Amino acid sequence: MNMKKYLSLAIVLVLLLTTLVGCGENDSDVDVSKQGAEGEQSTNQEQGTKKEIDSEQYLNLILVAEPSTLDPSKGADMYSNGVLNNVLEPLTRLEEKEENGNFVNFIAPAGAESWESNEEGTVWTFKIRDNMWSDGQPVRAQDYEYGIKRSLAQETASPYAFLLESIKNATKVNRGELPVDELGVKSIDEKTLEITLESTTPYFLELTYQRVTLPQREDIVKQHGDKYGSELDTLVYNGPFTLTTWAHNSELILTKNDNYWDKDTVKLQNINLKIIQDENAVYNSLANGSVDQAGANRPEWKEKFMADENLDHIEIINPTTFFIFFNTQDEVFKNANIRKAFSAAINREELANVIFDGVNVPAQGWVPPSISIGDQEYRSVVEEPVKTLVNDNPDPKALLAKGLEELGLDPDPAKLTVKISLGGTDQWFRTYGEYLQQMYIKNLGVNLEIETLDWPVFNAAAEKGEFQIGYMAWGADFNDPISMLSLLKSDAGAIATGWASDRYDELINLATKEMDQTKRLEYFKEAEKILLYDEAALAPVVYPRSNVFRYKYVHDLGVTPFGTQGYKYSYTQGR
Numbered sequence: 001m002n003m004k005k006y007l008s009l010a011i012v013l014v015l016l017l018t019t020l021v022g023c024g025e026n027d028s029d030v031d032v033s034k035q036g037a038e039g040e041q042s043t044n045q046e047q048g049t050k051k052e053i054d055s056e057q058y059l060n061l062i063l064v065a066e067p068s069t070l071d072p073s074k075g076a077d078m079y080s081n082g083v084l085n086n087v088l089e090p091l092t093r094l095e096e097k098e099e100n101g102n103f104v105n106f107i108a109p110a111g112a113e114s115w116e117s118n119e120e121g122t123v124w125t126f127k128i129r130d131n132m133w134s135d136g137q138p139v140r141a142q143d144y145e146y147g148i149k150r151s152l153a154q155e156t157a158s159p160y161a162f163l164l165e166s167i168k169n170a171t172k173v174n175r176g177e178l179p180v181d182e183l184g185v186k187s188i189d190e191k192t193l194e195i196t197l198e199s200t201t202p203y204f205l206e207l208t209y210q211r212v213t214l215p216q217r218e219d220i221v222k223q224h225g226d227k228y229g230s231e232l233d234t235l236v237y238n239g240p241f242t243l244t245t246w247a248h249n250s251e252l253i254l255t256k257n258d259n260y261w262d263k264d265t266v267k268l269q270n271i272n273l274k275i276i277q278d279e280n281a282v283y284n285s286l287a288n289g290s291v292d293q294a295g296a297n298r299p300e301w302k303e304k305f306m307a308d309e310n311l312d313h314i315e316i317i318n319p320t321t322f323f324i325f326f327n328t329q330d331e332v333f334k335n336a337n338i339r340k341a342f343s344a345a346i347n348r349e350e351l352a353n354v355i356f357d358g359v360n361v362p363a364q365g366w367v368p369p370s371i372s373i374g375d376q377e378y379r380s381v382v383e384e385p386v387k388t389l390v391n392d393n394p395d396p397k398a399l400l401a402k403g404l405e406e407l408g409l410d411p412d413p414a415k416l417t418v419k420i421s422l423g424g425t426d427q428w429f430r431t432y433g434e435y436l437q438q439m440y441i442k443n444l445g446v447n448l449e450i451e452t453l454d455w456p457v458f459n460a461a462a463e464k465g466e467f468q469i470g471y472m473a474w475g476a477d478f479n480d481p482i483s484m485l486s487l488l489k490s491d492a493g494a495i496a497t498g499w500a501s502d503r504y505d506e507l508i509n510l511a512t513k514e515m516d517q518t519k520r521l522e523y524f525k526e527a528e529k530i531l532l533y534d535e536a537a538l539a540p541v542v543y544p545r546s547n548v549f550r551y552k553y554v555h556d557l558g559v560t561p562f563g564t565q566g567y568k569y570s571y572t573q574g575r
Contacts, residue, residue, distance in 0.1 A: 054572045058270040059554065060291045064277055066249045071229025072214040073151040076159040084211055086254055086271070086566040087237040089261075091115075091126055091144060091193075091208040094479070095565045096558055103559050105372070105479065107205050111144065111215060111238075112193070121200045121515060126193040126208075132259040133217065134237040141187040143215035143238075148195075149180045150221065151212035160212045163477060166201040200513050202520065203480040209564045210478065240266045240568040249275055254567070267571035286311075286549060292572075293550035293557070297359045305549040314548040319370040319561050320475035321363055321484070324420075325538040329498040330468050332418060336535050337403030342469070343532070343539035344389050344396040345443035352542050355432055359547065363540035366488075366528055367481045370561045373524070374517035378481050382525050385532040386540055400444055413445035420469040421451045423458035462496045470496075473544070479562040481524045482511060488531055488538075499537035504530050551575075 067080035072088065075081070089111040096103045113129035131139040151158045152167070154176040161174050168184025184196030197204060207213060217236055224234040232246040240260050245253035254271040257263065274291065276282050283301045286294040296302050305311050326333040326342070333339055348362035361369075364384030371378050393399050401411040409416075420436060422429045433450035440448045453461065462470050474495070476483040486492060489508050490500035504527050511523040531537055550557070556569040 051573060053267060054553070054575050056575075057268045057571055058272065059268060059293075059567065059570065059572070060272045060274065062282055062285065062291050062294055063252070063273050063275045064282070066275055067252075069229045070235060070243070072147060072211045072216060073156050073158045074229065075211070081211055082566070083243065083252065083254070083273075084214060085239075085564045086241045086568070087235075087239045087243055087257075088214045089131060089139070089239045090210070090214055090564065092205065093564050093568075094206075094209050094560075094562055096560045096563050104375070105560050105563060107209070108565075110209070111139065112208075115205075121202075121204070122197045124195045124197070124204065125188075126195070128191045128193060129261055131238055131261040134242050134257060134259055136259065137217070137236075138190075139215060139238050140190040141193040142190065143217055144193050144213070145185050145187045146218045146221075147214050147216035148185045148212070149183055150216060152183060153180045158212060160210065160477070163207055163210055163212055166197050166199075166204060166207070168196045168198050170198070200515055202511075202513075202515050202517070203478065203482060206478045206480055240566065241268075241271065251275060262568075266568055268567055271567050289551070292554050293548065295546050295548050297357070297545075297547055299357050302359075302547050305547075308549075310551055311549045312552055314550070314559055316546045316548065316559065316561060317361055317369045318475070318544045318546060319368045319479075320473055320544050321366060321368045321540050322360070322473045322542045322544065323363070323366075323471070323538050323540045325470050325472070325495055325497050326536070327465055327467055327469070327496070327498055328537060329465055332407070332409075332416070333468060335403040335407050337399050337406065339403075339536035339539075340389060340393065340533075341396040341399035341403060341444060342440070343386065343536045344393045344399060345440060346539060346541060347439060347443065348386075348541060351435070351439070355435055356542060360542040360544050363543050366532055366538070366540055367484045367524070368476065368543045370479075371476055371481055371484070372479055373481055373521055378521075378524070381521065382528065385529050389533050389536070397444055400446070414447070417447040417449060418468050419449040419451055420471065421453060421458055421461065421467045422471050423453060423455045425452045425454055465496060465498060467496075471541075476562075481520075482508070485524060485527055485531075486512070495538065497537045499535065501530055501535065 063079050065077070065079050067075065067083055068077045069075045070080055070083060072084055091110060091112040092107045093110040094105050095108045096105050111128060111131065112126035115124060115126045117124045128139065128141045128144065133139060148164065150156055152161050152164055152170055152173050154174055164170050169178050169182045172178040173180050173183050186194050188194055215238060220236055221228050228234050232243060235243060237243065237257060238260070240257055240262070241254040242257045243252060244255040245251060252273040254273070256266050256269050260266065276285060279298070282294050283296055285291040286296070286305065296305050306313055324342070326339050328334055352358065352360050352362050364387040365379060365382065367378050369377065369379045397413060400413055404411045404416065420433065422433055429452050433452060437448045437450055440446050461467055474484070474487065486508055487494040488499065489505050507523045507527040511520045514520045514523065532540070553572045553574045555571055555573060557567070558565045
């Protein structure tokens with residue numbers, strides 16, 4: 001099952017988190033309660049002082065694009081993900097809590113009130129809680145079974161089916177080699193769902209809040225056929241909210257679901273999602289108070305909003321890496337020392353300031369911040385192999401000359417001409433290409449040609465190996481280092497480097513099945529060193545950072561990039 005999720009750089013530059021991210025705090029002196037990690041509820045009645053929340057509970061937020069579809073199995077965009085998190089109830093939710101000033105994620109019961117596994121961690125049993133669909137039908141284990149099976153059925157062509165390849169027979173079912181009934185997912189009864197895995201999978205629970213495991217009503221899907229998820233009247237809901245308005249390319253309105261099992265926790269009555277694509281219109285909407293939250297990375301607007309005492313500023317480093325990648329089958333870039341020279345020659349700090357206005361963060365590893373292993377952020381406990389490469393090679397020209405000599409070529413860098421292909425044709429990409437050209441002339445002395453292509457043309461050329469150097473971005477699909485590191489396995493087919501390493505494959509395979517997080521960490525550290533220091537199959541450049549601003553009367557919107565608690569706990573006070 002190949003992972004095919006190329007991300008156009010233009011998609012992830014700005015405004016990605018305008019509706020999906022906010023500052024999440026749990027105020028101790030307001031009249032609202034929230035269930036914590038251990039299932040305990042703390043209310044302000046235990047605290048003394050009580051403040052009333054607003055009598056009218058609503059949010060005005062922004063989507064920067066129309067959701068592609070609200071069919072959980074078929075969509076892949078973040079806009080539909082954000083809506084689905086609020087109108088459907090996954091088996092679990094990735095919620096968050098504050099510890100020592102930092103927000104950390106934890107997996108909380110949602111559609112499943114509890115779960116357990118066998119000793120090997122290969123068979124998982126979920127107890128489905130009492131809940132109702134918006135049309136009054138009870139939610140059953142069969143709805144979760146059908147949703148998972150439909151996501152993996154070959155005819156569905158789900159772009160995220162690969163996330164479920166750890167389920168028994170998933171790969172063969174997705175390829176059409178086995179019928180879907182052979183998949184390791186079955187309902188024991190209406191309240192019990194059993195999922196059998198191919199082998200021990202340490203990150204399996206991280207998949208239980210993904211869109212491809214959301215419940216779906218078989219009768220509704222079959223009634224509407226190809227139109228399912230495309231219009232308001234083709235959907236039913238079992239989450240905290242229902243979708244009551246869908247004016248395409250204009251607005252979506254979510255309304256509190258009175259059939260929801262935990263409706264007493266939900267404070268908001270409506271969330272108005274306005275589709276605004278123009279960047280200046282977004283900023284002006286926040287400035288005049290017509291929306292409650294928006295992202296702003298442009299320096300002049302960022303400074304304006306930071307000076308506004310009515311706004312909170314939330315800074316998030318997103319779990320995405322922008323990177324240069326090399327065609328390791330190319331006559332020049334088949335040499336590891338040449339690749340290492342081109343990585344070591346990147347001035348990441350200067351690039352982040354000049355090209356990204358100081359917003360993005362220099363990338364010193366492949367796995368971006370915000371990704372955890374166990375209860376630790378991965379980047380906080382693993383050395384940065386790119387930084388080590390740069391420190392160990394203060395003169396990247398020497399590495400380049402060594403590599404050229406190993407290939408039997410003239411070691412004079414001035415006689416080398418190579419080409420970088422960029423997946424965009426607008427002024428930003430042209431400016432970026434010119435910057436890279438000057439950077440490599442200065443730091444390596446080579447001649448760099450720039451090729452700007454429309455994204456589909458660039459993507460097709462990369463997949464066919466018709467390039468020397470490419471540039472793009474990749475975002476993690478779930479909160480585990482394997483989500484990024486598995487992309488470079490020789491059988492993944494995700495990033496077209498043509499690179500393969502038996503030891504790298506072995507380490508990723510070991511980490512995929514190892515339940516001991518300490519051992520997994522050691523496997524990942526060695527694998528990342530091979531990828532970036534020893535072989536330099538690609539060169540991370542920056543991690544994107546988002547600056548989100550929201551009015552101070554908005555409370556309890558999630559702040560962590562992977563969180564799926566949505567608007568469930570949010571409320572306003574003092575609008």
